[in-house]
Amino acid sequence: MSFAQPCRRMRLALSGATLGSVMAELAVIHGDRRLVTEPATGRELTYRQAAELVGSWSAAVAQRVSPGDRVVIAVPNGYDQFLLCLAVSRAGALPVPVNAQMRQSEIDHVEADSRAALVVRDLSDLAGPAVTIDGAQPSVGDVAALFYTSGTTGSPKGAELTHRALVGQLTMVGALPDLPLGEAVVALPVAHIMGFISLLGMAVAGVPVVCFERFRAPQVLDTIESRRSGMFIGVPTMYRLLLEAGAESRDLSCVRVWVSGADVLPEELARAFQRMGSLVTLPIVGPVGGAFVVEGYGMVEVGGGVAVKVHAPGVPLRGDTLGFRLPGYRFRVVDEAGRTVRLGGVGELLLRGPGVLRGYWGAPEATAAVLDGDGWLHTGDLVRRGPAGTVIFQGRAKQVIKSGGYSVYPVEVAGVIEQHPDVLEAAAVGLVDEHLGEIPVAAVRLRPGARVTPEQLVAFASERLAHYKAPRKVIVVDDLPRTGTEKVQADRVRELFG
Numbered sequence: 001m002s003f004a005q006p007c008r009r010m011r012l013a014l015s016g017a018t019l020g021s022v023m024a025e026l027a028v029i030h031g032d033r034r035l036v037t038e039p040a041t042g043r044e045l046t047y048r049q050a051a052e053l054v055g056s057w058s059a060a061v062a063q064r065v066s067p068g069d070r071v072v073i074a075v076p077n078g079y080d081q082f083l084l085c086l087a088v089s090r091a092g093a094l095p096v097p098v099n100a101q102m103r104q105s106e107i108d109h110v111e112a113d114s115r116a117a118l119v120v121r122d123l124s125d126l127a128g129p130a131v132t133i134d135g136a137q138p139s140v141g142d143v144a145a146l147f148y149t150s151g152t153t154g155s156p157k158g159a160e161l162t163h164r165a166l167v168g169q170l171t172m173v174g175a176l177p178d179l180p181l182g183e184a185v186v187a188l189p190v191a192h193i194m195g196f197i198s199l200l201g202m203a204v205a206g207v208p209v210v211c212f213e214r215f216r217a218p219q220v221l222d223t224i225e226s227r228r229s230g231m232f233i234g235v236p237t238m239y240r241l242l243l244e245a246g247a248e249s250r251d252l253s254c255v256r257v258w259v260s261g262a263d264v265l266p267e268e269l270a271r272a273f274q275r276m277g278s279l280v281t282l283p284i285v286g287p288v289g290g291a292f293v294v295e296g297y298g299m300v301e302v303g304g305g306v307a308v309k310v311h312a313p314g315v316p317l318r319g320d321t322l323g324f325r326l327p328g329y330r331f332r333v334v335d336e337a338g339r340t341v342r343l344g345g346v347g348e349l350l351l352r353g354p355g356v357l358r359g360y361w362g363a364p365e366a367t368a369a370v371l372d373g374d375g376w377l378h379t380g381d382l383v384r385r386g387p388a389g390t391v392i393f394q395g396r397a398k399q400v401i402k403s404g405g406y407s408v409y410p411v412e413v414a415g416v417i418e419q420h421p422d423v424l425e426a427a428a429v430g431l432v433d434e435h436l437g438e439i440p441v442a443a444v445r446l447r448p449g450a451r452v453t454p455e456q457l458v459a460f461a462s463e464r465l466a467h468y469k470a471p472r473k474v475i476v477v478d479d480l481p482r483t484g485t486e487k488v489q490a491d492r493v494r495e496l497f498g
Contacts, residue, residue, distance in 0.1 A: 018140065018142075018144065018163040019145060020054075020058070020087075020089035020090030020091070020092075021090065021137075022203075023050055023051045023054045023083070023086050024055070026204065027047040027048045027050070027051035030046075031046070032047070032048055033046060033047055033206065035050050036079045036208060036209050036210075037209070037210045038078065038079060038210075038212075038213075039210060039212060040078075040212070054087045055090070056087075057084060057123075058086075058089075058090035058091040060126035061087060061091040061118070062092065065091065065092075065093045065118050066092075067092035068093065069093045069117035070094045070116045071096060071116060071119075072096045072098060072110060072114060072116040072119045072120070073088065073096065073098065073120050073191075074098050074107060074120065075121060075122060075123065077100045077191070078190070078211060078213045079211045081097055081190040082199045082200075085190070089144055089145065094144070094145055095146075096116060096146045097145075097191035097196070099191040099192065106156065110148050110156065113361065138163060139163070140162065140168050141162055142162060143160045143358055144166050144167075147161055147191070147300045148191075148300075149300055157361070157363055158360060158362070159300045159360060159361075160358040160361055161303045161357055164355070165302070165304070165355035165356070166196075166197070166200065166303050168354065169304065169326075169328075170201050170204045180256065180280075181229075181256055182254075183207065183231070184198075184231035184232070184233055185209070185223055185233070186202070187211075187212035187213075187214065187234065188233065188235070193298070193300040193303065194262050194304070197304040198233045199211070207231070210223055210227065210229060215234070215238055217242050217247075220242065221250050224250075224254065225250050225251055225252065229254060231257045231258075232255060232258055235260060235262040235486050235487075236260055236262075236263045236265045236269065236486075237487075239258075239269050240424060247273070247276060248276065252277055253278045253286075255276065255277035256277060256278070256280075256291055256292065257277075257292045257293075258274070258277060258291055258292070259294045260296075261296040261297070261298065263487060264393055264411065265295050266418065270293045270295075270311045273291065273293060274290040274292075274293050274313060275290055277290060277291025278290065279291065279313060289313050292310055292311065292312060294308060295323065297322040297323060297393075299379065301357045301370065302377065303357070306325065306329045307322045307324060307391075310323075322383065322390070322392070323390070324390065326353075328354045329351055329352070329353035330351065331389070331391060332349075332350040332376065333345070333346075333347040333348070333349055333391060335347045341385055342385070343386075344385060345384065346382055346383070347383070348380065348381065348382060348397055349379045349382070349383045350376045351377050352374070357371070381396060382397050382409070394412070395409040396490075401428075401430030401438050401440050402438050403430070403436050403439055403469075404436040404437065404468055408438075408468065410428040410429060410440070410490070411428075412465075412469065413442060413470075414428045414442065416464050417442055417444060419464070420452065420457060420460050422447055423445070423447070425444065425445045425480065426443070426444045426445075427442065427480050427488045428442040429443075439472045439473075441471050442457075442461075442473075442474050443477050443480060443496050444475070444476055444477070445476075445478070446476055454474040457471075457474045475496060481496075
């Protein structure tokens with residue numbers, strides 16, 4: 001049978017798939033192929049075994065809820081949480097996964113806001129005899145799940161994502177040829193859209209995953225090196241921590257593709273990991289070329305990614321460029337009056353496409369604030385219009401520092417400070433100032449043994465930035481406050497300055 005035949009079969013099988021049906025359909029295609037390995041327990045699941053679990057759990061859920069009810073999934077992070085989301089959907093309810101690292105008050109907020117009919121905290125909650133499910137099948141345009149925002153700019157809101165957003169956009173992945181990756185290593189929170197889509201995407205692509213409950217850099221490096229894994233999927237902070245844990249001293253030439261998302265991956269970090277991996281390993285010759293580094297740009301409100309860029313060996317590409325739009329998406333860059341900005345100008349990124357959320361659960365005013373009548377999503381991200389339809393990330397609109405009438409982009413300030421050889425990571429924010437409105441400041445993490453002083457870092461940045469952009473104060477911290485998805489929390493960074 002030619003390769004084109006299974007590709008057509010995959011596209012046909014998944015063309016109308018929903019969140020609740022996708023694992024059963026993948027089991028027909030992949031059968032007893034390995035789906036996941038969990039190092040913490042040594043458990044392995046095949047596609048067929050995973051489909052059986054989804055079926056069993058969905059029957060248990062169906063006994064406890066009615067169609068359309070919300071089910072909060074508060075089990076520990078891991079592959080079971082992913083499969084439980086599919087099971088709840090198959091039962092006709094709406095899964096609402098929450099991150100195990102959230103504070104109890106945050107979980108309480110999600111339970112109350114979603115008006116959950118059931119909260120699953122342990123698999124034992126679903127114990128009991130199974131029943132037969134015979135409910136109406138949803139359409140791909142129906143709401144499939146609620147994914148709550150990270151809450152970096154206010155109280156978390158439940159994004160209503162459709163089956164088309166979560167599953168339909170991945171059908172093209174199933175048509176790709178089998179890549180020589182072996183397996184992908186993943187240590188992301190399933191309740192975060194990047195973690196969920198990574199697991200679902202790898203399942204659709206037929207790439208088995210090694211799934212960790214929590215990210216620990218030495219453990220991940222040990223796993224990649226010993227198992228000769230061909231792909232790692234993480235966020236920029238994870239790549240920093242891998243580097244700090246001695247990644248450059250490991251043999252990671254087995255990695256063909258490094259995948260990053262959720263935040264901008266600095267160019268120097270991308271190139272460092274590109275050099276550690278390889279394009280191919282040849283007999284006698286050994287590793288050849290560098291690995292690919294793939295970055296996705298997206299957010300929970302679009303059910304995953306809307307743009308992608310690839311750092312190919314030997315091809316220069318700006319680290320802050322978001323890349324090119326995925327099929328079906330349109331971009332606009334507008335000023336505060338809603339007018340399209342000129343080439344090279346900065347404005348808010350608006351986008352429209354198949355993954356855009358239906359709305360925020362129970363929050364019509366919040367929905368109207370981000371989604372206009374024509375279906376354009378206001379992302380809150382400031383970008384610069386680049387050539388050939390590209391856009392260059394400048395920062396979050398709510399985090400722009402207004403200093404003396406000038407707009408200062410925190411990502412630019414932090415990027416300059418991180419050029420200092422003693423600095424591991426920097427986060428810039430604005431502090432209220434009675435004369436200028438706000439002034440830029442920065443919190444930094446230093447390399448072990450570093451001797452640079454905060455005053456020296458202020459001077460270093462001042463030599464490389466316009467006066468109004470230069471940080472007035474720098475403080476050194478052991479770690480930066482983060483969300484459960486490792487994003488730096490600007491509001492809590494600001495609190496560090498008293």
